[in-house]
Amino acid sequence: MRHKQHRETGSGGSQRQLRVGELVRHALAEMLTRGEVHDPVIEGHLVTIPEVRMTADLRLATIYVMPLGGRDADEVVDAFTRNAKFLRGEIARRVNLKFAPEIRFRIDERFGEAERIEKLLRTPAVRRDLASDGNENE
Numbered sequence: 001m002r003h004k005q006h007r008e009t010g011s012g013g014s015q016r017q018l019r020v021g022e023l024v025r026h027a028l029a030e031m032l033t034r035g036e037v038h039d040p041v042i043e044g045h046l047v048t049i050p051e052v053r054m055t056a057d058l059r060l061a062t063i064y065v066m067p068l069g070g071r072d073a074d075e076v077v078d079a080f081t082r083n084a085k086f087l088r089g090e091i092a093r094r095v096n097l098k099f100a101p102e103i104r105f106r107i108d109e110r111f112g113e114a115e116r117i118e119k120l121l122r123t124p125a126v127r128r129d130l131a132s133d134g135n136e137n138e
Contacts, residue, residue: 013053
């Protein structure tokens, strides 16, 4: 076989994709920290960038964002989308890649999902089931 295949890691990409995603994430986080994104919605929120996922060809970066407390998440994503051209140019300047990746923004749903699971685990029915499973193993 002539073509090298990248093995996918358990966390959703090759080592190269993960490394480039981290570089993009750090570049964007640095711009936010320094107040370099001049948009009233973005400036009015503390925003976390928990993850950036790159496609295998590194031409598309999906950037997951979450404002503190999940407040105005849709407005924040819209603000990032409005500023995508500027952000793409800045990322291209800061991260040495052959091509500047297209960027898209998504809300990071993991925090909400974790909270939903936590609430579910605290329900009386689940607690009862967990307690009875523990007794059976003894």
